[in-house]
Every structure is written in C-alpha cells, then in structure tokens.
Amino acid sequence: MDKYTWVDVGSSYLPSDLIAAFLFAQMEASSDITARRLAIWNAYHDAFAALERSGTVRRPVIPGHCRHNAHMHYLLLSSEGRRRRFIADMKKTGIHPVFHYVPLHDSPAGRRFARVHGGMDVTNDVSARLVRMPLWIGLEPYIQEVIRRSVDELMVN
Numbered sequence: 001m002d003k004y005t006w007v008d009v010g011s012s013y014l015p016s017d018l019i020a021a022f023l024f025a026q027m028e029a030s031s032d033i034t035a036r037r038l039a040i041w042n043a044y045h046d047a048f049a050a051l052e053r054s055g056t057v058r059r060p061v062i063p064g065h066c067r068h069n070a071h072m073h074y075l076l077l078s079s080e081g082r083r084r085r086f087i088a089d090m091k092k093t094g095i096h097p098v099f100h101y102v103p104l105h106d107s108p109a110g111r112r113f114a115r116v117h118g119g120m121d122v123t124n125d126v127s128a129r130l131v132r133m134p135l136w137i138g139l140e141p142y143i144q145e146v147i148r149r150s151v152d153e154l155m156v157n
Helices: 017-028 030-047 049-053 080-092 108-113 121-129 141-156
Strands: 074-076 130-132
Touching (some): 030 141, 121 130
C-alpha cells in the first residue's frame, strides 16, 4: 500500500521531532515558498493554455473570487488509458508526473467503513483522468521548459 491509501480506522497524529523541526522552518519561510510555488504553477498554467484551447487537456479552474497556494498543478486528460500512456511516455523522458490519489470510497478502508450516496461517477471519472505535474520550489525554469516541450510533443502524437 502507498502512504495515501486509507486502510484502517485511526491515524498517527504526532510528528517526530525531526519532522516538527522541518515544519517549523517551512512555516517561517511559508510566504517565500508559496510565492515560488505560485510562479511555477502560473508558468505551467500559461504553458498548457493552447492544449486546453485545442481540447487536448483541461487545466485547473480557479474561480475569480478564490485564491490558491499552488498545492499542485494537474492536467485532466481524455481517458484513463491516455493518462496511463502519458505518464509512461513522460517517464521515458525522465519526467515523473503521477496520478492523483485513490478516491476514499475506492480505498480498502473506504470500502469497509464508508458509505456513498449515488454512483460517484464524476469522482471516479476525474480521478482516472487526472495527472499531477511535477511541482516543487526547486524546479528551475529550464526544467519547466523541458517539461512543457515534452508535454507538447506527447500531446500532438
């Protein structure tokens, strides 16, 4: 199991001293970290606008009255098979986008403990097609350009 798959009731809420120290340093630098992530997010968003206009992908939608912290940038592809091929092809170029998390209702613990109302069709569909682009504060502009070019080349084929 991966660390994002809910498998049982309960959790571990107490961070170790080392993790707490890292968190404290990140909190002290949170404005700078968020600004750097937003710059990368905006560069991705601009870079993939033409692909969205052509109907190849859908980019994140941020309502005008909302702000975000650039937690992730994703592309929504046309099908689960397309996403699977995209991730595999990107990895061949040394770029590692990932699929998003398993919906909670589809996780092992979700199937055991949770109840859903309805078919969860939209959740299942979006989860199967969403791919997260690499986004971390050390992602240099030239690497983003390599990513952009790789995405463009793969989406044309």
